[in-house]
Amino acid sequence: MRLTYYLQRARNLPPHMVIIKAMSKAWKRATLLYRRRRDARHSTYVKNAPFPPGRLNNYFGAVPLGILRSHAGQIAALAGHYLEHRFDLLGSGWVQVKHGMHCRGLEGYRYAMGSPVHPDSYGKWLDGKINRANVAESRRIWRVVDGDYVPIDWHLDFKSGYRWSEDTWYLDIAYGHKPGVDIKVPWELARMQHLPQLAWACAMAKDGQVGFAPARVYAREFRNQVLDFIATNPPRYGVNWCCTMDVAIRITNWLVAYDLFRVQGVEFDAKFMNVFMRSVYEHGRHIATHLEWSPELRGNHYLADIVGLLFAAAYLPRNPETDTWLAFAVQELISEVNLQFYPDGTNFEASTCYHRLAAELVVYATALVLGLPDEKRAALREYNHHLLTVRPGLKPGPVPLYPLPGSNRLAPFPAWYIERLEKMAEFAMHITKPNGHVPQIGDNDSGQLLKLQPVYRKMTVAEARARYANLDGYTDLPGQAVYWDEDHLDHRHLVAAVNGLLGREDLAAFAGDDRLETGLVHHLAGDDRLETGLVHHLAGGTRLASYCLGGELAGAERARIGTRKDWLRLKSRFNSLTGEQQRVVEIPVPGSNLLKDLKLYAYRNFGLYIFRSRRLYLAVRCGPIGQNGNGGHAHNDQLAVELNVDGEDWIADPGTYLYTPLPARRNEYRSAKAHFVPLAKGRREPGRLDRGLFTLGNEAKAKCLYFGGKGFIGMHWGYGDPVYRVVQLMEHGIRIMDYTGEGSFCCSTNTTIPSLSPGYGIRHG
The missing domain is CATH 1.20.58 (Methane Monooxygenase Hydroxylase; Chain G, domain 1)
Incomplete structure (x- = not known):
């Protein structure tokens, strides 16, 4: 399919552009070959950073102890996990990440690729792991790590068990090539977004709060984890240098955590600072060139x-x-x-x-x-x-x-x-x-x-296992232990x-x-x-002064689309249809008036229309697929409805689950069947899903026709013929009416969507 794609593109280009692009590709390949060979021969660590060793700049002031005290229990628990190198990322559950660990696998796919290590204070354990040109410097850095520190396996997908090699050049790293393997797992860990929690724990320990280790323990852990990463991830080698975004997020978290420790008066030793400042420079240079x-x-x-x-x-x-x-x-x-x-x-x-x-x-x-x-x-x-x-x-x-x-x-x-x-x-x-x-x-x-x-939501491990299907078989913590469940929404x-x-x-x-x-x-x-x-x-x-001055309404609250005449005209068209041209879903809501204190917010550029009152929250998705028509992070959710009544979700989007490990599952969660949308029997998806995991067809071209006090009317062309959805708001219920413009196919409404996912995971019903 990739060859067909390039041939099709070549046919659509003038001959001189084909020649230019072919020469550009040849030059790029030659350049990569040179760079790969150069990095194999010479250490990729910078020999000398272009500034004298010393302190980095600081940007934060005093630590906000008052707020931290009110969250001391959570901070102590999280920092305790991180001291034990226990992480919960992308649906993994709280697992201790180490070399040679047993991984549960992902939907039946499990790999056993890692092996235990026996680190020594001289760094000899890195021989055979780090590429030959870098191993001497890696060993030198490791000698700065505390002798009792246990290294983290930064190269492991600790869900599936698949492991990338430390000595693979970063542009040769393969991903999406094995079922169940998720490169985002080591990437997410190597962002090191947990480090600020160690800084907060240090502050709470200094403040004399109970449940914390001595303050120096958290500062030493920050120091050791950073050195561990630098020693076992030489620049341009391994999985954690192949995505620049993750390099950027990692260095931001390093610097913020460092700054928060420095605010508390923590002084880091010169050996650490020399390695750390050089790595900050290496990260910056990598970003600038990639x-x-x-x-x-x-x-x-x-x-x-x-x-x-x-x-x-x-x-x-x-x-x-x-x-x-x-x-x-x-x-x-x-x-x-x-x-x-x-x-x-x-x-x-x-x-x-x-x-x-x-x-x-x-x-x-x-x-x-x-x-x-x-x-x-x-x-x-x-x-x-x-x-x-x-x-x-x-x-x-x-x-x-x-x-x-x-x-x-x-x-x-x-x-x-x-x-x-x-x-x-x-x-x-x-x-x-x-x-x-x-x-x-x-x-x-x-x-x-x-x-x-x-x-975080606090629950027991047993409750978490019952709630999340991706925790089936989870045994790392006992059933009655506290499970800290991060709320990503x-x-x-x-x-x-x-x-x-x-x-x-x-x-x-x-x-x-x-x-x-x-x-x-x-x-x-x-x-x-x-x-x-x-x-x-x-x-x-x-x-900074607000653009909303003197109690002026926000722009989204002022926006309306269509008139009362448009509402009556479009609704009467629906009323004239019969049979398979239309479907009606009645959602009765007993109790007081749903429309009391109703407010409307229209985000036309995004394609989201919101009604909210004391009891009601209703959102309708209708608009562009994003990324200037590429739709890389969009779903087939045009005309989808989200409904929340009295704080309880009645209709909600199922989430995402996974990206590259299981392509069929990704498309399942992107599909129209996963959303509360009009469906067309025997028709294709409203936007094509066969153009790649991060491309969505732009066939739907959804449009809002009315948004006002009566409700919402929108349409899209994703099934070839136009399909319309009318959402009528009433004092004691919601009426959703779907119909086709030509009556040439059966229109139905999806009322069975998958169980909710909090994000990168999956939840039981």
Whole structure:
């Protein structure tokens, strides 16, 4: 199929373009061959970082002890797991990740590839694992690790048991080639998003809270885990260097955790700092030379790349190279917000959870740029754009500066950028259901940039096994032990972070008054020092002015589509049809009036229409498939309905489950049958699923025809002929009416959707 695809593309190109593309491919292959051979002969660790050893820059102030104390039990439990190298990622359950561990397998696929190791303080155990050119340096780094430390197996899919080799060149890493194997598992672990929890545990131990080990234990664990990774993952070798996005998220988490330890007065030894600072530089250089940029299509991966590059440049000392990284990252951050976020603040990937990820990337990067010290801000004027030769290129300096809304400061961010950032938070707030969860529109792989204060549900292991099918056979913890179940659909942390720049009362009320993110972002942006225990009550410092002034409604709340005449005309057309042309689903809702205090929110760019009152939450999906028509993270969910009554889900999207390990299962969760949508007997999927796991056919072209107080009317062309859906709101029920425009096929409504998945997992009914 791949050969057919390229032949078809070649036929559609003029002859000279075919020749140019063929020559480009040949040059790329020759270049890769040279680089592979060079890396095999010479160590890929940087011999000498281009700056003197010392401290990295710092951006955080005092630790918010007041909020941490209210979450001390959770922090102690999570940090305890991480001290034991126990992780729960992508539906794995809490498992201890080590060399030679037994893995349960994934839906019957299990591999036994790892073997136990016996680490020695000299690093001889790395012989035969690390490639020959790097092993001497890997051993030297390992000698800095504490002697009683047990290494983590960073190269293992600890769900299926499949293991990638440490000595495989990063561009030769294969994935999607074995059933049940998920490369995202080692990638997710190597993002090291658990490290900030070790910093919080250190703070609680210093504060004298019960249930914690001595503070130094958490600092040493951070040190050892970072050194472990650096020693066993030489640059450009192994699974954890082949996706730049994950390199970027990892270095961001390293730097934030390091900063949070330093705030507490933790002093790291010179040997560690030399290795650590060099690796920060190696990460930055890798990102700068492996950007996931394309003129045709780019998304959250590239956005993550530039945010990781920004953090590396901001924390490292100034030199000509880091100056160009900083200027380039600021330039591209603004450019990508303009490309990847619509004017209404929604992300262009057609996924509510990828909106969360991308908006997180933007808000923390924005705060970091606003908080740059004068010396670093000078780099935005003084950089040499000729030094950075990567595409899309760096413009000549200086980086333009604009007045910040509500402030007398200048910053690289135009007014439209700040408004769009504010609307990112509004979208997350408006779409959240009364149960605190967002609807799972499109893909959800649980991705985040930072997990500073993750939300967990506390249950027993036995309850978790009963709830999640992917925990069948789980025995790592006893049945009555506490199971901390991360809630990936609670997006309040994003709203809290954005509100750190705004200070809006409605956003604060939604996010809650015990969120760490608000105060941390407020300080990261260069405002007042955090006051212990009063992070959420900061009154001083710079606040950005809201685009909604004087109680003005948000743009999404003002939007309406169609008129009452349109509603009556389209509904009367439905009433004239009979038989197989139409289907009606009546959903009675006993109790008080559903429509009391009804509010409407229209996000036309994203394609999500929301009705909410005291008792009712109803959302309808109808709009673009995202990524400028590629639909890489979209599902066949056009005209799907989500319904929540009195805080309980009645109709909800089933989630995602998996990406590459089981392609059939991925398509099952992307299909129309997995969603509460109109179905057509004997017809194809509304959008083609046979173009790759991260491409969706754009045949549906859904359109909203009416959105107002009466309800919703939309249509799409995904079955060839138009199919319409009318959602009528009544005081004591919902009526959903589906009909076809031509009456040429049977229209039915899917009322049996799979059990809900919290994200990258699967749940029992």
